[in-house]
Amino acid sequence: MAVWRRLFANPSAAAGLVVILLYAFAALFAPVIAPYGPREMVLANRLKPPAFLEGGSPSHLLGTDHLGYDIFSRILYGARVSLLVGLISVAISLVIGTLLGCIAGYWRGWIDRILSRIADLLMGFPYLLFTIFAMAIIGPGFGNLIIALCFKAWVEFYRLARGEMLTENTKEYVEAARALGRRPVAIIVSEVLPNIYHSLLVLGTLRMGYMIIMEASLSFLGLGIPPSIPAWGSMVSAGRDQMLNAWWVATMPGLAIVGLVLAINLFGEGLREALDPRLRR
Amino acid sequence: MEKLLVIENLSVEFPSPRGPLRAVDGVNLEVRAGEIVGLIGESGSGKSTVLLAVMGLIARPGRILPGSSVRLKGRELTQLSQKAYRAVRGYEIGMVFQDPMTALNPSMPIGEQVRESLRVHRYCKSKAEERERVIQLLEAVGITNAAQRYRAYPHQFSGGMLQRVLIASALACNPRLLLADEPTTALDVTIQAQILDLLKEINRERNTAILLVSHDIGLAAEFCDRIAVMYAGRIVEVGPAERVVNDPQHPYTRGLVGCLPTWGGRRGRLEPIPGSLPDLTRLPHGCAFADRCPLALPECRDQEIPLIVTSDGREVSCIRTEEEVAV
Amino acid sequence: MKAVRILERVLTALPMSLLMLLLVFAFVRLLPGDPVDIMMGQAGNVSQAEIDALRRELHLDRPLSEQLSIFVRGLLRGDLGMSFREQRPVTEIIGEAFPATVELALAALTFALLIGLPIGVISAVRRNSLVDRLAMGFSFLGISMPAFWLGIMSIMLFSVHLGWTPVQGRLSAGIAPPDLTGLYVLDALLTRDWALLKDALRHLVLPAIALGAELTAIIARVTRSSMLEALQMDYVMAARSRGVPEWQVVLRHGLRNALIPTVTVAGLQLGVLLGGNMIVETVFGWPGLGRLVVGAIFGRDYALVQGAVMLYALTFLLANLLVDILYTQLNPKLEL
Numbered sequence: 001m002a003v004w005r006r007l008f009a010n011p012s013a014a015a016g017l018v019v020i021l022l023y024a025f026a027a028l029f030a031p032v033i034a035p036y037g038p039r040e041m042v043l044a045n046r047l048k049p050p051a052f053l054e055g056g057s058p059s060h061l062l063g064t065d066h067l068g069y070d071i072f073s074r075i076l077y078g079a080r081v082s083l084l085v086g087l088i089s090v091a092i093s094l095v096i097g098t099l100l101g102c103i104a105g106y107w108r109g110w111i112d113r114i115l116s117r118i119a120d121l122l123m124g125f126p127y128l129l130f131t132i133f134a135m136a137i138i139g140p141g142f143g144n145l146i147i148a149l150c151f152k153a154w155v156e157f158y159r160l161a162r163g164e165m166l167t168e169n170t171k172e173y174v175e176a177a178r179a180l181g182r183r184p185v186a187i188i189v190s191e192v193l194p195n196i197y198h199s200l201l202v203l204g205t206l207r208m209g210y211m212i213i214m215e216a217s218l219s220f221l222g223l224g225i226p227p228s229i230p231a232w233g234s235m236v237s238a239g240r241d242q243m244l245n246a247w248w249v250a251t252m253p254g255l256a257i258v259g260l261v262l263a264i265n266l267f268g269e270g271l272r273e274a275l276d277p278r279l280r281r
Numbered sequence: 282m283e284k285l286l287v288i289e290n291l292s293v294e295f296p297s298p299r300g301p302l303r304a305v306d307g308v309n310l311e312v313r314a315g316e317i318v319g320l321i322g323e324s325g326s327g328k329s330t331v332l333l334a335v336m337g338l339i340a341r342p343g344r345i346l347p348g349s350s351v352r353l354k355g356r357e358l359t360q361l362s363q364k365a366y367r368a369v370r371g372y373e374i375g376m377v378f379q380d381p382m383t384a385l386n387p388s389m390p391i392g393e394q395v396r397e398s399l400r401v402h403r404y405c406k407s408k409a410e411e412r413e414r415v416i417q418l419l420e421a422v423g424i425t426n427a428a429q430r431y432r433a434y435p436h437q438f439s440g441g442m443l444q445r446v447l448i449a450s451a452l453a454c455n456p457r458l459l460l461a462d463e464p465t466t467a468l469d470v471t472i473q474a475q476i477l478d479l480l481k482e483i484n485r486e487r488n489t490a491i492l493l494v495s496h497d498i499g500l501a502a503e504f505c506d507r508i509a510v511m512y513a514g515r516i517v518e519v520g521p522a523e524r525v526v527n528d529p530q531h532p533y534t535r536g537l538v539g540c541l542p543t544w545g546g547r548r549g550r551l552e553p554i555p556g557s558l559p560d561l562t563r564l565p566h567g568c569a570f571a572d573r574c575p576l577a578l579p580e581c582r583d584q585e586i587p588l589i590v591t592s593d594g595r596e597v598s599c600i601r602t603e604e605e606v607a608v
Numbered sequence: 609m610k611a612v613r614i615l616e617r618v619l620t621a622l623p624m625s626l627l628m629l630l631l632v633f634a635f636v637r638l639l640p641g642d643p644v645d646i647m648m649g650q651a652g653n654v655s656q657a658e659i660d661a662l663r664r665e666l667h668l669d670r671p672l673s674e675q676l677s678i679f680v681r682g683l684l685r686g687d688l689g690m691s692f693r694e695q696r697p698v699t700e701i702i703g704e705a706f707p708a709t710v711e712l713a714l715a716a717l718t719f720a721l722l723i724g725l726p727i728g729v730i731s732a733v734r735r736n737s738l739v740d741r742l743a744m745g746f747s748f749l750g751i752s753m754p755a756f757w758l759g760i761m762s763i764m765l766f767s768v769h770l771g772w773t774p775v776q777g778r779l780s781a782g783i784a785p786p787d788l789t790g791l792y793v794l795d796a797l798l799t800r801d802w803a804l805l806k807d808a809l810r811h812l813v814l815p816a817i818a819l820g821a822e823l824t825a826i827i828a829r830v831t832r833s834s835m836l837e838a839l840q841m842d843y844v845m846a847a848r849s850r851g852v853p854e855w856q857v858v859l860r861h862g863l864r865n866a867l868i869p870t871v872t873v874a875g876l877q878l879g880v881l882l883g884g885n886m887i888v889e890t891v892f893g894w895p896g897l898g899r900l901v902v903g904a905i906f907g908r909d910y911a912l913v914q915g916a917v918m919l920y921a922l923t924f925l926l927a928n929l930l931v932d933i934l935y936t937q938l939n940p941k942l943e944l
Contacts, residue, residue, distance in 0.1 A: 124628060125921055126883030129901065133917070136905045137638045213754045217887050220756045221902060236757055240891075243764050250764070254757035262752035269748075336849055363854075371851035378849075383842040386861050388868075398850040450850065 006274040013270020019263035027079035034073035035059065038230045042068040047246045063248045065238060071249065074230040075256045081219075081231045082260060085142075086212040089149040094204045096150065097157025102188050104158070105165025116162075119155045127152055131214065135223040145224045149211055160203055164196040198275045205268035209261040216257050232257050285458055285490050286312040286335065286353055292346040293330050293339060300562040304330045304343075306514035309588075312458065315488040317481075319501035319522065321537070322511035325558050328494045331511075332460045335492075336376055337366040353458070371398035375451030379463040381443035385435040391443075392431030395419065395450040404454045418449040422479060441472035445479065452483065459483070461493045465500070477504050498537045502526040510534045513559055513569035520595030530597040532574045568599070576601050628921045632914055633679060679914070689911030691904075698915040702897060706919060707790025708778060709896035712889070713881050714791075715812050716820030720874075724824040728831025728870070732839065733858055743828060750825025755884050759818035759891040766814060776893035778811050779804075815892040819884055823877050830873045834866035841865070868935070875931030882924055 008014045026033060036042075042064070049056040050063040050071075062071040104112040122130075134148035165188075168174055177187045218224035219233030227234060232253040239250025293305040305327040312318045322328045333339050335351055337358060351358045353373060358366065370376075375398075378384035385394055395415045398404070405411045412431070419427035422445040435443060444464060451459060461480065465473035481504065484491055495501055501508050502522055509519040510533065518531040529535040536554035556573035559565065567582040568574070574581065580600060589602045682689060689698050727747075731740040767775045774780060778792060783804060788795040793812065796805035838844065839862050847857050886898035893899070897916055904912040 121624070121627060121631075124624060124925065126924060127880070128883035128886055129917065129920060130883075132886065132902065132905060133635060137635065209752060216754050217756055220754075220887070221890065233754075233756075236760065240760060243760065244768055247764050250757075250760050254754070254761065257757060258749075258753050261754075262748060265748055265752050338845065338848055367851040367853060369851070370849055376846070376849040378842055378846055380842060384846045386843040386847070386865065388864050389860070394847075397847065397852055401851050401853070401856075447846070450846075453850075 004274075007270055010270040010273065012266045013274070016263040016265070016267030016270065019259065020267060023079050023260050023263070024083060026076050027083050030073075030076040030080060034070075034076045035061075036070040036073040038069075038074055038077040039228065040069065040073070042070075044068070047242065047249070049246070050248050050252070053248075062252045063246070065235070065249045066242055066246070069230075071235070071252050074235060075232070075253055077230045078232040078235065078253065078256065079260070081142075081225055081229060082212050082215060082257070085146060085149070085215045086208045086264075089146045089153060089211050089215075090204050090208045092146065092150045093153035093207075094157050094200060097154035097159075098161040098193075098200055100154070101158040101161025101163075102165050102192070105162040105169065106184060106188055112162075115158070119158055122152050122155050125152070128214070128217065131218065132221070132223060135218060140224060140226055142225060142229075145215065145218065148218075149214060153207065153211070156207065157200060157203065160200060161196065164199065165192060168192045168195060202268065202272045202275060205264065205271055209264040209268070212257065212261055212264070283314050283354075284311050285314045285316075286310075286492070287350070288331070288335065289350040289352070291331065291334055291349040291351060293327070293334050293343060293349075294346055295343040297562060302561045303564055304514055304561060305334065306564060308511070308514070308516050310509055310516065310519070312490050312492050314457065315484065315490055316507065317484055317491045317493065317505045319505035319508045320492060320494045320511060321496065321498050321501050321508055323496055323558070325561075326511045327514040328511050329462050332376065332462050332492070332494055335460060336370060336374060337361065337363075338370075368402070371451075371456070372402045372404075372454045373456050374458045374460060375453075375456040376460040377444075377448050377451050377462065377464045380467040381440055381447045382435070382467070384447055385443060387435050390432045390434055391438070391446045392416075392419075392433075395446060395453055397450065398453045402454050414453070415449075418453060419446070422446070422449045422452075423475075424449075440468050441475060444468060444472075444476055448476075448479065448483070452487075452489070455487065455489075457488075457490060459489050459491045461491055463495055464493070466495070466497075473500075480504075498526060498534075510537065513564065514561065515569060516596075516598065517570065518595065518597045518599075520591075520593070520597075524593055524595060528593075530591060530595060530602050531570075531599045532576050532601075533570050536573075625922055625925055628925075629918055632917045632921065633676060689915070691909055691912040693904075693907050693909050693912070698911045701912060702900065702915050702919055704790075705895060705897045705900045705916075708894060709885055709889070709898060711791045711793065711812070712815055712819060712894060712896055713885060715793075715816035716823065716881055719816050719820040720823035720827050724827030725831055725870070727824075727828040729835055729858065729863060729866075731828070731832040732835030732862075732866075735836065740832075744832070747825035747828045750821050750828075753821060754887075755818050755822065756887045756891050758821055759815065759888055762814045762818060763892070773810050773814050778808065778895060780807050780811075783807050815888050815894055818891070819881065819888045822884070823874065823881060826877055827870060827874055831866060831870045834869040835862055838862045838866040871931065871935055875928065875935070878924070878927045878931065882920065882927070 046064060046066055046068045048060050048064045051058050051061050053063075056063060060070050060072065062075065064070055065074075100115055104115045130152050131148045134151055135144065138144045138147065173191060174187060177191050182191075215224065216231070216233035216236070219231040220237045222234070222237065225231040225234065235253035236250050236257075239246070239248075239253070242249045288308055288310040291305055291308040291310075292303060294301045294303050296302070308327075308331060310318070310320070310331070320328045320331060330339070334345055334349075335358070339345055345359055349359055353369065358369065361369070385391065392412070392415050395418060396411050399411045399414060405414055416427045416431065419430065424430055424442060424445055435446075438446065448464075459480075464480070465476050468476065477500070480491060480493075483489055493501065493505060498508070498510075502525075505522045507520065508522045508525045510517050510525065510531065512533050518525060518529070518534045525534060526538055529538050533554070539554075554573060559569055559572065565571065565582060567580075567584055568577075568586045571577045571581045576599075578601070586598045586600060588596045588598050589600070590596055591602060679689070687697070687699065690696065691698050691701055694701060727743045731743045734740055763773075763775055766773045779785060785792050785804060785808075786795050786799050786801070788798060792808035793805065796802070796808055835858075839858070841861075844857055844861050847861050848854075852860075885896065886902050888894065889896045889899035890902055897920060901913065901916045901920065903909075904916060
């Protein structure tokens with residue numbers, strides 16, 4: 001497809017994709033690559049600096065934290081959390097938002113009014129506040145975190161899908177399909193959706209980085225992933241107490257976050273530019 | 282009459298993926314004080330580019346080629362610094378654009394926009410005087426209630442009114458020369474006539490010379506003193522308006538005139554000119570019109586075509602000028 | 609009439625706010641964990657009588673509908689109840705914390721505009737130059753960095769390592785702010801207390817940057833793209849043809865129209881500013897509403913959570929309203 005060619009002609013987008021794949025690889029094969037287990041405490045090696053600093057050793061590439069955990073290993077394991085949470089919550093929000101948006105945009109009427117009111121109401125709260133609140137109510141846990149994140153995130157996709165559906169509704173091919181007596185579901189899925197999925201995909205990619213930062217922020221605050229599972233956010237939080245004497249404990253997990261999100265954003269931007277001529281029909 | 286604007290051997294080039302594109306090629310043109318000259322050609326003939334070149338508004342990476350000369354009252358413009366050029370723009374030369382809906386800033390009151398060149402060139406002694414002058418100008422171009430309308434925004438006006446505003450803003454510092462780039466093309470036919478009348482009035486009362494660019498040779502015939510016809514970046518015929526239209530010498534001009542619908546059905550059909558503009562990145566050495574010309578000879582394509590001066594004071598770049606040829 | 613339209617907008621916002629209040633009330637009740645148990649658990653050995661007494665005091669023994677009416681009546685009186693944990697009126701607590709949050713949010717917004725707008729304009733004017741590429745590269749970085757990490761990094765660098773700024777809080781110990789607006793920088797300027805000003809600014813700088821970094825990046829990018837579009841417009845060419853100097857063309861014609869999309873997007877990001885508040889306040893120990901809310905939620909301090917979240921949501925609504933009004937001022941084509 002011409003789209004792929006355009007995408008890869010863009011160096012930063014291509015680089016972004018490569019980095020994303022690297023992270024995915026690391027996450028997938030963490031148990032194999034990581035020199036230590038995620039909860040392997042070596043108390044004798046507490047607060048050791050990274051290998052490239054004085055006092056460090058190659059056995060702990062990025063140093064250890066106050067409990068003797070190997071930071072590098074935990075970063076690899078943490079990639080699983082971030083990638084999974086990011087991917088799944090975006091996927092769910094996208095599906096729900098698109099579904100509801102298409103329904104609202106196609107049928108209009110009372111269902112549109114109700115859904116849009118709910119959307120407006122949800123948008124009335126700042127995202128983080130809402131998510132913290134939701135987490136506090138339903139409690140910590142992987143599944144709960146995803147639910148909390150999706151609770152408000154679907155609105156963006158809803159609005160986009162609805163807007164696109166409204167535009168497409170007036171176009172001739174939809175009229176034609178209706179005149180042919182095709183069922184609404186069939187029209188939406190096989191006629192309209194193939195034309196609008198690009199912008200939704202781009203939005204999804206761009207939001208994924210945001211979701212990952214949200215997840216990290218929540219685990220930073222201690223809400224979200226149970227502390228036994230390594231997550232980048234909680235690692236940074238733990239490193240906060242070591243600011244004075246072991247700066248790497250907080251820095252390294254943060255760099256992991258920045259690296260992944262930056263790659264996702266670069267890739268998403270490249271995707272948007274590559275798909276643009278199609279979007280501007 | 283003194284020569285106000287002298288364009289000599291003007292060539293403008295723009296880089297393009299297929300090589301440098303010559304939009305204007307060796308154009309010679311004069312505008313005398315108080316004269317109305319029409320520059321006529323189809324889209325892509327380079328006529329608007331000529332205007333931009335005179336104003337020094339050719340945007341990078343386009344450039345005016347060395348050897349070109351644009352002289353205003355004897356003063357060479359092409360060598361001017363940006364700062365010096367800015368003193369000319371709006372003060373000695375004014376410009377009117379094609380689409381008044383987009384040529385005016387939608388978030389600025391129209392009075393402010395008319396006032397702009399007054400402000401920038403310090404034409405008046407005080408802000409109050411500037412405002413007074415703006416109101417006078419607006420009234421002069423036919424905007425009623427000018428004092429109240431000063432603070433109105435462009436979206437509150439119709440196309441015709443906006444074009445008047447644009448003209449007012451170009452005339453603010455009473456320039457000797459007005460460049461008009463298809464000023465009526467975006468307007469309704471009835472409004473077109475009004476705007477042209479306005480311009481004619483301005484030309485008469487203030488002795489402002491006008492260089493009008495248009496694709497409509499019929500319009501030019503009525504409005505202009507002299508007409509220059511452009512094709513593929515080159516001038517092919519120049520002369521008094523009435524002569525050029527009633528007795529066109531260059532085959533292209535003949536074609537253009539032949540495209541005109543006429544009352545009374547004197548000519549049975551509209552005769553379009555077959556073919557299209559040549560590739561401007563690969564301009565031929567000889568006549569650029571040769572491929573579409575019904576009178577073309579082999580020599581037309583090979584040699585550089587000289588400008589032939591006819592007996593009635595025209596310049597035509599065709600080697601078959603003034604031959605007895607049945608059309 | 610513009611004033612009427614503004615009033616209209618405010619009035620339509622009211623039912624939304626009421627609905628939000630209701631939601632907050634309901635959600636707070638949904639928080640698991642009995643506040644009394646949590647509190648008492650910390651106090652150690654307590655008798656059942658004391659537990660019951662506390663329950664009665666906090667109206668927890670009444671049915672929900674009655675709790676709601678007590679709440680609403682209190683709201684109308686301006687009484688938001690007592691904070692369980694601090695034994696102080698909620699209004700007092702959030703009254704102290706609110707100015708701190710406002711100051712931080714304003715500082716972040718100022719920073720974002722002061723840095724983001726010029727960068728966007730320059731990048732557009734010098735398109736594809738080194739400046740442009742660097743600026744856009746940095747903006748990508750800006751939206752990829754979590755605020756809490758940026759905060760911690762800047763503390764480590766500027767406070768711990770370089771010692772330029774303090775580590776936590778709004779003011780150093782021993783400095784007493786005047787009791788004016790609660791916005792210390794403003795108060796310092798009003799009373800010409802330069803020592804206070806310096807101290808307050810030193811404390812404000814890092815949190816403001818941490819909070820504002822993402823918004824700066826967004827503003828820079830949007831300004832750049834809308835400037836690029838504006839500079840293509842015919843009216844820009846027309847202004848040049850009048851001899852207007854280029855910087856005026858860029859600002860009076862370009863930026864003036866480019867600001868409209870910028871304001872829209874920046875306005876949409878207000879929610880981020882208000883939400884991100886919580887993280888940044890926690891990291892920097894900033895005594896604002898955000899940090900309060902986080903603590904209150906953890907501590908199941910019903911009344912405090914209610915009051916604080918309500919204030920949050922209302923501020924958010926108000927901010928959005930202000931952005932709407934600003935937008936119509938900039939775009940003369942719209943009349944609200």
